[in-house]
Amino acid sequence: MWRGIIEEYREFMPVSDKTPIVTLFEGNTPLYQAPKISAAVGAEVWLKFEGLNPTGSFKDRGMTMAVSKAKEDGAEVVICASTGNTSAAAAAYAARAGMKAVVVIPHGKVALGKLAQTIMYGAEIIEIHGNFDRGLEIVREISDTHPITLVNSVNPFRIDGQKTAAFEVCDTLGEAPNYLAIPVGNAGNITAYWKGFNEYRQARHSGKLPKMIGFEAAGSAAIVKGQPIPEPETIATAIRIGNPASWQQAVAAANDSKGKIDMVEDQEILEAYRLIASEGVFCEPASAASVAGVLKLSKQGTFSETDKIVCVLTGNGLKDPDNAIKHGVSIEPKVVDAKAEAVVKAIFG
Amino acid sequence: MWRGIIEEYREFMPVSDKTPIVTLFEGNTPLYQAPKISAAVGAEVWLKFEGLNPTGSFKDRGMTMAVSKAKEDGAEVVICASTGNTSAAAAAYAARAGMKAVVVIPHGKVALGKLAQTIMYGAEIIEIHGNFDRGLEIVREISDTHPITLVNSVNPFRIDGQKTAAFEVCDTLGEAPNYLAIPVGNAGNITAYWKGFNEYRQARHSGKLPKMIGFEAAGSAAIVKGQPIPEPETIATAIRIGNPASWQQAVAAANDSKGKIDMVEDQEILEAYRLIASEGVFCEPASAASVAGVLKLSKQGTFSETDKIVCVLTGNGLKDPDNAIKHGVSIEPKVVDAKAEAVVKAIFG
Numbered sequence: 001m002w003r004g005i006i007e008e009y010r011e012f013m014p015v016s017d018k019t020p021i022v023t024l025f026e027g028n029t030p031l032y033q034a035p036k037i038s039a040a041v042g043a044e045v046w047l048k049f050e051g052l053n054p055t056g057s058f059k060d061r062g063m064t065m066a067v068s069k070a071k072e073d074g075a076e077v078v079i080c081a082s083t084g085n086t087s088a089a090a091a092a093y094a095a096r097a098g099m100k101a102v103v104v105i106p107h108g109k110v111a112l113g114k115l116a117q118t119i120m121y122g123a124e125i126i127e128i129h130g131n132f133d134r135g136l137e138i139v140r141e142i143s144d145t146h147p148i149t150l151v152n153s154v155n156p157f158r159i160d161g162q163k164t165a166a167f168e169v170c171d172t173l174g175e176a177p178n179y180l181a182i183p184v185g186n187a188g189n190i191t192a193y194w195k196g197f198n199e200y201r202q203a204r205h206s207g208k209l210p211k212m213i214g215f216e217a218a219g220s221a222a223i224v225k226g227q228p229i230p231e232p233e234t235i236a237t238a239i240r241i242g243n244p245a246s247w248q249q250a251v252a253a254a255n256d257s258k259g260k261i262d263m264v265e266d267q268e269i270l271e272a273y274r275l276i277a278s279e280g281v282f283c284e285p286a287s288a289a290s291v292a293g294v295l296k297l298s299k300q301g302t303f304s305e306t307d308k309i310v311c312v313l314t315g316n317g318l319k320d321p322d323n324a325i326k327h328g329v330s331i332e333p334k335v336v337d338a339k340a341e342a343v344v345k346a347i348f349g
Numbered sequence: 350m351w352r353g354i355i356e357e358y359r360e361f362m363p364v365s366d367k368t369p370i371v372t373l374f375e376g377n378t379p380l381y382q383a384p385k386i387s388a389a390v391g392a393e394v395w396l397k398f399e400g401l402n403p404t405g406s407f408k409d410r411g412m413t414m415a416v417s418k419a420k421e422d423g424a425e426v427v428i429c430a431s432t433g434n435t436s437a438a439a440a441a442y443a444a445r446a447g448m449k450a451v452v453v454i455p456h457g458k459v460a461l462g463k464l465a466q467t468i469m470y471g472a473e474i475i476e477i478h479g480n481f482d483r484g485l486e487i488v489r490e491i492s493d494t495h496p497i498t499l500v501n502s503v504n505p506f507r508i509d510g511q512k513t514a515a516f517e518v519c520d521t522l523g524e525a526p527n528y529l530a531i532p533v534g535n536a537g538n539i540t541a542y543w544k545g546f547n548e549y550r551q552a553r554h555s556g557k558l559p560k561m562i563g564f565e566a567a568g569s570a571a572i573v574k575g576q577p578i579p580e581p582e583t584i585a586t587a588i589r590i591g592n593p594a595s596w597q598q599a600v601a602a603a604n605d606s607k608g609k610i611d612m613v614e615d616q617e618i619l620e621a622y623r624l625i626a627s628e629g630v631f632c633e634p635a636s637a638a639s640v641a642g643v644l645k646l647s648k649q650g651t652f653s654e655t656d657k658i659v660c661v662l663t664g665n666g667l668k669d670p671d672n673a674i675k676h677g678v679s680i681e682p683k684v685v686d687a688k689a690e691a692v693v694k695a696i697f698g
Contacts, residue, residue: 001521025379096629107684116673120626126695130687141689172350277469280445318667324465338479340490346475
């Protein structure tokens with residue numbers, strides 16, 4: 001059985017024999033061929049489905065590292081200011097480690113239903129009379145002065161965990177693809193993949209490097225627009241970030257790989273979201289930014305028929321089922337008599 | 350990369366070179382050690398987390414078989430009368446196969462939000478002026494007379510798919526555990542595991558057989574009570590079934606293995622649900638029936654310290670986040686001033 005990313009890729013990870021490995025066997029996620037998307041794009045498109053990680057997102061890769069190192073350092077508590085996938089991953093890995101997880105959020109601003117998963121894992125929620133930025137300041141200050149480890153994206157070990165997804169892509173395909181397409185929010189994940197592809201090439205596990213193409217949502221496209229967005233807005237909540245923490249690294253990954261950072265409209269994201277589901281894969285709306293971006297670039301003639309393009313799908317659609325109803329598809333069931341012929345007629349028209 | 354259960358266990362599967370394999374790389378799910386539950390039970394307890402299958406439940410194992418065989422037979426449509434995990438799996442695998450999936454439900458009785466995942470995958474929902482039993486009659490009739498394959502639990506290939514989870518348990522542990530604990534609803538899954546353990550032992554991949562211990566919810570405990578339950582009621586919706594399709598096979602599995610079918614109260618299920626989450630694993634309430642049952646039997650002195658017990662967790666908690674809020678845990682965040690010392694005080698008390 002797969003032993004989790006640290007054990008499987010130990011030679012590439014900043015751990016020693018003394019590091020207690022806290023794992024939920026994250027990683028080893030499927031890489032799907034996508035015939036419908038390939039036909040639409042005119043190239044060979046694959047989907048790396050990170051939604052099948054233990055807590056339902058790619059954050060688990062970073063969190064196994066962050067929490068293992070926190071435990072090694074003797075921390076008793078991990079803390080973050082997040083309402084999304086980060087807090088769920090932090091809570092699960094803290095539970096696994098026998099540590100406490102604390103999530104700091106603004107009072108009265110967050111529907112606690114969004115934190116259901118996080119709360120189930122036993123995290124403690126603390127609401128402050130202040131906004132998210134103030135929350136982040138506070139958790140930084142606390143982690144400097146107490147046996148508490150900050151596991152927000154500023155935690156440096158998370159990148160090392162997340163880079164393993166690039167290893168897996170190379171292992172499955174035999175080498176790196178021509179393009180790696182990825183949603184860009186805080187921009188940590190594009191940074192991590194680029195690090196992973198480079199390390200794997202240096203270790204001669206892949207003969208080439210992909211072009212990194214990252215996609216922000218148009219309503220929060222700080223990097224594309226060249227300035228922070230004070231009030232970012234997009235349906236793709238997991239990448240609704242106006243001032244990416246890894247801004248410079250993301251730009252470097254795009255430039256060094258001869259790729260680019262581009263943006264996609266919410267409407268394009270939703271179309272891609274539905275198209276991905278038609279391949280049998282249910283992802284978060286934010287995840288669909290990668291496929292939406294590839295569809296956009298394909299119309300500009302970016303790809304050739306023989307290109308292999310891997311699109312990263314960062315999270316599980318079950319994280320956000322309301323969007324499926326609200327924006328994904330119309331629900332208008334046919335209503336018929338309780339007779340076989342009526343049902344058959346409804347099926348075949 | 351893992352190729353899905355049919356390819357990985359082909360010698361045990363009723364497929365030929367002519368069978369088109371429709372897969373989302375289901376199976377290969379984690380088997381977690383559970384230190385907290387082990388301490389509570391006084392034996393070595395493991396969790397087989399089926400919630401990390403592609404659509405979030407064990408149904409994917411059966412559905413890869415059912416849809417592959419349907420495609421082999423030339424069917425154009427798969428059909429089921431289900432609102433839960435079966436319909437989601439049917440829709441996803443049909444999408445993968447380029448087939449249509451149809452879900453028949455009673456008109457006006459089902460909150461369509463429950464079908465969000467199924468609808469996203471592109472399934473067609475048909476509501477009839479009739480109840481679930483009538484729906485099942487109709488889909489049976491249609492599948493006898495049209496190029497439409499019924500993928501409800503009466504489909505015989507599903508058991509062959511689901512039995513592979515037993516293979517994986519043996520592969521990970523090196524042999525079968527002493528006990529296999531499992532939720533019982535329609536009773537197909539306990540039947541499948543028992544078949545799997547027997548086939549693997551015959552093939553000499555395991556030296557022994559486990560005792561099969563299955564747990565119904567007390568409010569729908571037809572097998573335990575020895576008669577169908579006309580109006581089954583339990584919080585564990587995925588096993589809320591009053592007249593199990595595989596009743597006789599489940600009883601045979603329990604008897605032949607010297608195990609038993611028992612039942613657990615909703616309150617016990619919810620306690621187990623929370624305990625499982627404290628191990629870092631978020632499952633459906635119904636899944637927790639296996640752990641609840643093991644906790645119950647442990648109080649009766651059933652297990653010895655050296656016993657290995659594998660508890661099957663059938664589905665992902667993300668399928669039913671409302672229950673986490675309603676029944677899982679209380680959400681009462683601490684509210685404090687936006688100051689580091691106030692947050693620290695809230696953390697350490």
